[in-house]
Amino acid sequence: GAGVSQTPSNKVTEKGKYVELRCDPISGHTALYWYRQSLGQGPEFLIYFQGTGAADDSGLPNDRFFAVRPEGSVSTLKIQRTERGDSAVYLCASSSRLAGGELFFGEGSRLTVL
Amino acid sequence: RKEVEQDPGPFNVPEGATVAFNCTYSNSASQSFFWYRQDCRKEPKLLMSVYSSGNEDGRFTAQLNRASQYISLLIRDSKLSDSATYLCAVNEFSTLTFGKGTMLLVSP
Numbered sequence: 001g002a003g004v005s006q007t008p009s010n011k012v013t014e015k016g017k018y019v020e021l022r023c024d025p026i027s028g029h030t031a032l033y034w035y036r037q038s039l040g041q042g043p044e045f046l047i048y049f050q051g052t053g054a055a056d057d058s059g060l061p062n063d064r065f066f067a068v069r070p071e072g073s074v075s076t077l078k079i080q081r082t083e084r085g086d087s088a089v090y091l092c093a094s095s096s097r098l099a100g101g102e103l104f105f106g107e108g109s110r111l112t113v114l
Numbered sequence: 115r116k117e118v119e120q121d122p123g124p125f126n127v128p129e130g131a132t133v134a135f136n137c138t139y140s141n142s143a144s145q146s147f148f149w150y151r152q153d154c155r156k157e158p159k160l161l162m163s164v165y166s167s168g169n170e171d172g173r174f175t176a177q178l179n180r181a182s183q184y185i186s187l188l189i190r191d192s193k194l195s196d197s198a199t200y201l202c203a204v205n206e207f208s209t210l211t212f213g214k215g216t217m218l219l220v221s222p
Contacts, residue, residue, distance in 0.1 A: 031208070042120075042201050043201070103160070
């Protein structure tokens with residue numbers, strides 16, 4: 001499709017496991033964002049890519065979280081040694097300068113850490 | 115990262131009512147402002163951008179008050195389908211910071 005695609009849509013894992021979440025942005029969008037949203041909260045910024053490089057990773061909560069975008073398109077958010085507090089919906093968004101700052105979100109990956 | 119504050123609600127209104135939400139932001143250097151709509155268990159979608167001169171889109175009006183650092187959203191003639199969470203978002207250094215959202219429930 002033409003929108004932002006995220007996989008998996010749901011992921012259940014055990015505490016301490018490693019998780020990867022994938023985001024395929026809208027074709028041609030150079031900017032890609034990861035947000036995390038917990039129940040009753042707004043999206044919380046994690047990291048922003050412009051092209052292949054992380055332009056701002058100030059929202060990553062700790063060093064268990066890492067994200068890559070090696071070819072400037074698909075991005076993977078990686079979470080090591082998952083904790084129950086990591087349970088949330090992880091939202092990916094992309095944008096282009098031509099979009100006037102609008103972010104286009106994917107449907108999110110719902111992570112549950114047992 | 116600077117703060118964006120919203121009243122979480124819920125705002126319970128009957129169909130046809132007019133309802134207004136405010137959102138305050140703390141970073142006076144913020145350049146652009148948006149309202150997003152989020153339906154239950156769905157992703158946020160842009161409702162409208164907020165310009166300094168204010169802007170209107172059908173039943174929706176958004177305004178910006180830079181001096182007091184708040185943005186507002188007015189919904190006229192509420193419809194059942196307007197029930198959702200409304201997120202304000204403020205652009206800071208190429209990233210959007212979101213408020214927690216205001217829930218609106220429109221009843222028959």
